[in-house]
Amino acid sequence: MNHLEEYRRVVSDPSDYARQLQKTSGKKIIGYTCSYTPEEVIMAAGAHPLRLFGTKQNISLADSHLQSYCCSIVRGILEEGLSGRVDYLDGMVFPHTCDSMQRLSDIWRMNIPFGFHLDITLPVKLDTVSAKDYMIDVLKKFRDDLGRKLNVEISDEALQKAITTTNAIRQSIRAIYDIRNLYPQLMPGDDLYNIVRASMIMDRDRLAVMLAETAAELKERAAGAKPADMKRIMLAGGMCNQPDVYAMIEDAGGGIVWDDFCTGARYFTGLIDTGRDPLAGIGERLLNRVVCPAKHADLDGRARHIIGLVKEKNARGVIFLLFKFCDPHAFDYPYLKERLDEAGIPLMIAEVDDSLPAGGQLRTRFEAFLEML
Amino acid sequence: MTDNTQNNEIKTINYEKQMRDIMTTYYIDAKTAGQNNKKVAWITSGGPVEPLIAMDIIPVYPENHGAMIGASKMGVDLCKKAEEMGYSSDLCSYARGDISCATVNGGPIGGLPEPDMLVCCNNICGTVLKWYEVQARYFKVPLFIFDTPIVHTEFTPEMKTYVQRQMEEYILFLEGVCGRKMDWDRMKEVGKLSFEGQQLWQEVLDTAISRPSPLTAFDAFFYLALIVTLRGTQQAVDYYRGLRDEMRRRASEGKGAIPRERYRLLWDNLPIWYRLKWLSKEFAQHDACLVADTYTSAWCGSLKYINENDFIGSAAESYTRIYLNIGVDQMAEIVLSMIDKYGADGIVMHSNRSCKPYSFGQYDIQKIVQRERGIPSLMLEADMCDERNFSEAQIQTRIEAFMEMIRASKGAS
Ligand code: SF4
Ligand code: SF4
Numbered sequence: 001m002n003h004l005e006e007y008r009r010v011v012s013d014p015s016d017y018a019r020q021l022q023k024t025s026g027k028k029i030i031g032y033t034c035s036y037t038p039e040e041v042i043m044a045a046g047a048h049p050l051r052l053f054g055t056k057q058n059i060s061l062a063d064s065h066l067q068s069y070c071c072s073i074v075r076g077i078l079e080e081g082l083s084g085r086v087d088y089l090d091g092m093v094f095p096h097t098c099d100s101m102q103r104l105s106d107i108w109r110m111n112i113p114f115g116f117h118l119d120i121t122l123p124v125k126l127d128t129v130s131a132k133d134y135m136i137d138v139l140k141k142f143r144d145d146l147g148r149k150l151n152v153e154i155s156d157e158a159l160q161k162a163i164t165t166t167n168a169i170r171q172s173i174r175a176i177y178d179i180r181n182l183y184p185q186l187m188p189g190d191d192l193y194n195i196v197r198a199s200m201i202m203d204r205d206r207l208a209v210m211l212a213e214t215a216a217e218l219k220e221r222a223a224g225a226k227p228a229d230m231k232r233i234m235l236a237g238g239m240c241n242q243p244d245v246y247a248m249i250e251d252a253g254g255g256i257v258w259d260d261f262c263t264g265a266r267y268f269t270g271l272i273d274t275g276r277d278p279l280a281g282i283g284e285r286l287l288n289r290v291v292c293p294a295k296h297a298d299l300d301g302r303a304r305h306i307i308g309l310v311k312e313k314n315a316r317g318v319i320f321l322l323f324k325f326c327d328p329h330a331f332d333y334p335y336l337k338e339r340l341d342e343a344g345i346p347l348m349i350a351e352v353d354d355s356l357p358a359g360g361q362l363r364t365r366f367e368a369f370l371e372m373l
Numbered sequence: 374m375t376d377n378t379q380n381n382e383i384k385t386i387n388y389e390k391q392m393r394d395i396m397t398t399y400y401i402d403a404k405t406a407g408q409n410n411k412k413v414a415w416i417t418s419g420g421p422v423e424p425l426i427a428m429d430i431i432p433v434y435p436e437n438h439g440a441m442i443g444a445s446k447m448g449v450d451l452c453k454k455a456e457e458m459g460y461s462s463d464l465c466s467y468a469r470g471d472i473s474c475a476t477v478n479g480g481p482i483g484g485l486p487e488p489d490m491l492v493c494c495n496n497i498c499g500t501v502l503k504w505y506e507v508q509a510r511y512f513k514v515p516l517f518i519f520d521t522p523i524v525h526t527e528f529t530p531e532m533k534t535y536v537q538r539q540m541e542e543y544i545l546f547l548e549g550v551c552g553r554k555m556d557w558d559r560m561k562e563v564g565k566l567s568f569e570g571q572q573l574w575q576e577v578l579d580t581a582i583s584r585p586s587p588l589t590a591f592d593a594f595f596y597l598a599l600i601v602t603l604r605g606t607q608q609a610v611d612y613y614r615g616l617r618d619e620m621r622r623r624a625s626e627g628k629g630a631i632p633r634e635r636y637r638l639l640w641d642n643l644p645i646w647y648r649l650k651w652l653s654k655e656f657a658q659h660d661a662c663l664v665a666d667t668y669t670s671a672w673c674g675s676l677k678y679i680n681e682n683d684f685i686g687s688a689a690e691s692y693t694r695i696y697l698n699i700g701v702d703q704m705a706e707i708v709l710s711m712i713d714k715y716g717a718d719g720i721v722m723h724s725n726r727s728c729k730p731y732s733f734g735q736y737d738i739q740k741i742v743q744r745e746r747g748i749p750s751l752m753l754e755a756d757m758c759d760e761r762n763f764s765e766a767q768i769q770t771r772i773e774a775f776m777e778m779i780r781a782s783k784g785a786s
Contacts (some may be wrong), residue, residue, distance in 0.1 A: 065736050067754075069463060069726045099499045102523055103733035106701035109525070110737055121522040121532065124495055124502060130542065131520065134535035141531060296502055296518055299510055325463050327729065331503030334459030335510060 002217060003210045004191050007198040014201045015080075018050050019088050021203055028090035028150060031115070033077060033104070035262040036095040036122055036292070038282050040166055040272070041143050043204055044158035045150050051200035052077045052086065053263070054241055054354060065107050071325040072354040073241070074100045081112040091116040091149055093142075096124070097294040098328050116149045118142070125296040126287045135283045143279065159278035165204050170268035172211035173199060177258065177265065179218050181313055184255030185228035186221050189246030192256075196263055230255030231373050234310055236336070237321035238293075238329050239263040242352055245321065245362070252367040258313045260306055266290050293328035302332060303339035310345050316373045317346035319366070324353045346373060388616050389595070395608065396598055403431045404486045412489040412551060415508065417501045418601050419671075420494035420519060421543065421692050423567050423684060426605040427560040428547050431486075434602055435504070438485050439467030442474065443646030443758035445481040452759050465727040466758035468504040475511060488512055490550045492543070494519040496698040498730045517546045521693040525700045528693060536689035544685075564684025567605040568676070573613035574600045575673040580620035581664040581715055585629025587620045590640045590663035591653040592630060600672045631657040636779050637716055640666035641708065641738070642723035642731050643757040648765075655769065659776040665715040667708060671696040674707070701734035705741040712746055719779045720750045727756050749782055751775035 010017045018029050028047040032039075035051075042049040054076025061082035062075045080086045092115055094105035109117045120142050123131040147154045173196060180187055195214065199207055233254040239261045240246075249256060259265050270289040273281040290305050291297040310318060318340060322329055333349060340347045348369040356362055406413045414425050418436040425432045442448050448470055454477065455469035456462050462469075470480070478484035491514060493505035502518065509516035519539055522532045544555050577596065580587050588596075596616060603609040638656065640663045645652060656663060674696050680687040696704065712720065720742055725732050739750045751771060756762035 066733055067724050067726075067736070070729070070733060096523055099730040100733060102499075102525075103701065103730060105525055106734055107737060109700070110702055119523075119525045121525070121529075123522070123535070124499070124520045125518045128539075128542065130535055130538040133538075134522075134531060137531035137535070141529065293503065294499055296506065299506055299516070322461070327464060327500055328503060330461040330464055331468075331500075331507065333461075335507065337459055 003214050004194070006210070007191070007194040007202075010201050011194045011197045014050065014053075015085055015088070017201060018048075018086075021048060022088055025203065027203075029088055030146075031086060031089045031092045032095070033093075033101060034095050034097045035267050036097060036286055036295075037093060037120065038139060038142065038286070039204075040159060040162035040278070040282055041139070041146060041154060042093070043162035043165065044154050045146050045152050046158075047090070047146075047150060048203065049200075050089075052080060053197070053239075055079050055085075056354070057083070057085075065111065069325050070100055071323050073239075073323065073326075074104045076354060078104060078107060081108055084114075087114045089115040091118065093118045093120055093146075095120040096122050097292065098326075100325075100327070118145050118149065122286070122295075124294070126291065127297050132283070132287055135287055136280060139279045139283050156278055159282075160274065162204075163272045163274055163278055163281060165208050167271045167274070168208040169199055169204060169211055170271060172208070172215045173268040175215040176211070176218055177268070179215075179222050181257045183222050183225045183228065184230055184232070184257055186218060186225060189250055189256040190243040193240070193243045193246055193263075196261075196267060200263070200267070228255060231317070231370050232257045232313070232315045233370075234306075234313060234315040234318050235259040235261065235264070235321060236306055236318050237261060238323055238326055240321050240352065241354055242356060244356065245350075245352065248363045249319065249366050249370070252363070252370045254366070254370050257315055258309055260290065260302075260309065262292060265309075266292070293332045300335070300339065303336050306336060307339060307343050307345065310340075310343075315345075317348070317369065319369070320347060320349045321352050322349055324351055386615060386619070388612075388619060391612065392596065392598060395603075395612065399602060400482055403433050406431050406486055413486050414490045414492050415485070415488040415505075416492040417494050417497060417505070419497040419692070419695055419697070420492050421540070421688055423563045423605040423688075424544055424547055424555070424560065425492070427563040428551055428553075428555060430489075430547065430551065432602065433485050433488065435471040435485065435508075436467050437598065437601055438474070438480065438482075439470050439758060440644075440646050441481045442467075442470040444649065446647045446760065447480055448647060448758035449760050451480065452761075462759075463726070465498075465500045465504070466756055467727065468500055468507075470758055472504065472507055475508065488514050490514050490546075491516040492519065493517070494521060494692065496521040496692055496695050498697065498728065500729075515546070515550060517543055519543060519692075521698060523698050524694055524703075528690060532693060533689050536693050537686075540685055540688055560685065561682075563605040565681050566607060566610055567684065568679050568681035570600060570604050570606075570609040570613060571673040571676055571679070573610060573617055575670075575676060576617045577613055577620055578665060578670055578673070580617065580624050583624035584637075584716070585627065585631070585634035586637070586662050586664045586715075587623035587628060587630055589630045589653060590666040590669070591644075591649050593666060593669040594644045594649065597669045597672065604672070629662070631660070631662050633660045634662045635660035636718045636776070636783065637662055637664045638779075639664070639708070639711055639715065639717040639720045640668070640723070641720060641735065642725045643668055643728060645723060645753075645755050645763065646757055647760050648755075648763060651765075655772050659772070659779075661719075661776060661779070663721065664717065665711055667696060667704075667711065670711070697730055701737055702741075704734065705738045708738055708742060709745055712742065712748065717748065718783055719748050719775065721775075722750060722752050723757075724752050724754050725757055726754075726762050727758065749775060749778040
């Protein structure tokens with residue numbers, strides 16, 4: 001397929017891509033850390049939003065700012081900053097999520113000399129009227145702060161246009177997910193992984209076009225395809241920084257049909273209402289999307305969501321990927337397990353980090369789990 | 374009763390015993406709340422307890438329970454139980470201890486009294502949010518989340534409005550659960566008492582400015598219980614007034630908390646509950662007194678934001694701008710001011726695996742202290758309740774090396 005190679009290349013070296021883009025387009029590059037970032041506001045400011053995911057490089061500098069019991073995402077992002085590998089960033093925004101990210105924002109602000117620094121202090125609870133009002137207030141403040149930093153006026157029209165673009169991107173990724181859900185054999189999981197990640201790295205206007213094409217191509221391929229004999233699996237957790245995991249599961253006979261990652265389905269689920277106040281629309285989506293465990297919407301929304309997806313996508317089991325030292329997800333796991341058990345859905349947990357457990361341990365566990373299904 | 378008459382009695386009062394008695398009575402009251410038609414609320418240590426007191430609801434603190442679990446060395450067992458339930462061993466050991474304790478009614482006091490409601494204020498961490506969600510599912514009682522946005526650099530008008538509105542929602546929530554209205558006169562009174570209690574607690578801690586200091590941080594960890602649990606009551610005010618006077622008396626008589634105080638140190642982060650005695654002996658052996666700490670002072674750290682005549686009106690700011698809910702650089706500034714205020718020769722930092730918001734940033738604070746005050750610092754890797762993360766031999770060696778540095782730097786100056 002046409003664009004897969006490009007997605008892959010971008011994901012393997014986002015900094016190289018971002019530097020090029022900065023040079024050719026003249027756009028300011030704004031880094032961010034979490035999927036609660038209102039990308040549309042950054043786009044409407046004429047800048048380019050770039051999500052940081054951590055690093056594949058060895059950590060050496062971040063260790064003098066973060067103890068050993070910090071997750072690899074936070075540690076990796078800090079390393080990228082301290083090492084200067086992302087010194088092309090014109091600014092960095094930190095939406096409030098978990099405790100570790102909260103401190104990353106401070107440590108970044110206190111130690112990284114390049115680019116401006118902005119916090120987006122979102123509400124933690126999302127299910128009350130005052131929280132909703134506060135969400136909108138925070139978005140307004142972010143629009144003002146960012147406009148001031150970039151010296152631009154962020155207009156409603158520009159916001160509407162950005163919303164149209166991200167909506168298109170999200171629709172295309174959903175279309176790809178939908179087809180893969182029926183025919184997982186048509187596209188390996190790591191291509192899907194690259195697509196979602198690339199959509200947080202690449203120029204969004206170009207991406208909207210590319211993704212539409214990719215979706216159309218996949219649809220063509222699907223014509224006449226037969227359902228494959230694969231064990232249908234859903235992934236859950238925060239995110240996955242390990243494309244190898246997809247291949248391991250597929251090698252063991254699994255087809256990854258859906259996920260509940262913030263670098264996955266949680267990213268494209270929920271479109272923004274157009275034709276109304278744009279910030280209210282953006283806020284509404286953030287409030288209503290599937291909740292991240294670092295935020296509170298209700299007591300068992302996540303279990304209901306995952307069980308609902310398993311049924312809807314006809315998955316046979318769930319693999320929960322947990323980052324070592326990730327508190328919000330680790331707190332959710334026992335109750336999710338309990339609910340999934342009650343619903344008769346097999347669940348396996350795998351602790352992943354930026355390096356996978358040695359000796360093919362994980363592969364063996366995947367095989368055992370899939371065999372049992 | 375005036376301060377004078379109290380002074381006469383004080384000499385005969387054993388404040389440790391009195392504290393234990395008060396806490397015992399408190400827990401008995403809490404455990405028998407149902408029989409007395411009283412409601413019990415579980416609340417986080419940094420949460421606004423005053424409206425509960427004013428509504429005659431008994432506040433219970435799972436974190437205080439966590440500390441008791443730690444101090445009675447039951448942490449490892451209960452943490453292991455939580456791990457069997459599927460909770461990662463990397464999670465906060467207060468939370469692990471409390472979550473597993475709830476299912477077995479074990480622990481030092483046979484479990485906490487069951488809650489009628491849960492009040493979770495996230496001004497200390499995001500862990501409490503998850504922890505209270507777990508308990509809300511387990512006990513099936515209403516949960517109120519008091520969301521205090523982190524003040525990285527500025528306390529914005531948006532934040533103020535949001536938190537203030539939640540204060541109104543909170544009181545409505547309490548009225549709903551209790552089926553009766555808030556008595557606003559009583560609320561006013563409780564607000565005043567809370568303010569007074571916090572002031573007195575600050576004055577207790579301030580007696581450590583004297584040389585030698587009449588109290589150590591280890592004492593403060595113990596005396597802290599009332600300002601956490603009974604803030605807003607006359608009882609806490611009376612107790613701390615007496616304690617303050619007693620400490621002042623000791624200071625004026627030159628009575629130090631340790632036999633020979635030659636070095637003065639500052640403690641950072643939560644106590645290591647299961648090793649308090651051991652640690653205090655270790656430091657005393659080196660003639661070092663831990664004169665102050667960032668932990669116990671957090672319960673009077675936002676006095677400057679409180680309007681004692683409009684407690685509820687100023688609560689948005691005073692509950693949001695507490696020690697753990699501010700940027701690391703602001704925390705460093707508070708540490709520096711404490712070093713100056715208490716005349717510290719060094720700082721001991723507990724790098725606490727359980728508590729990420731308290732611990733991440735410590736390395737930066739350490740560097741700032743080094744740069745700005747040039748005093749030695751010691752980083753102890755441990756955990757407040759889970760003894761499996763404590764290596765006595767290693768810590769002993771590190772304390773020795775640190776004290777060597779302190780001696781050298783004091784000698785040189
Ligand atoms: S949510 Fe988990 S993985 Fe993500 S930054 Fe926070 S602790 Fe790390
Ligand atoms: S010890 Fe830290 S993580 Fe645990 S409840 Fe207290 S503030 Fe939260």
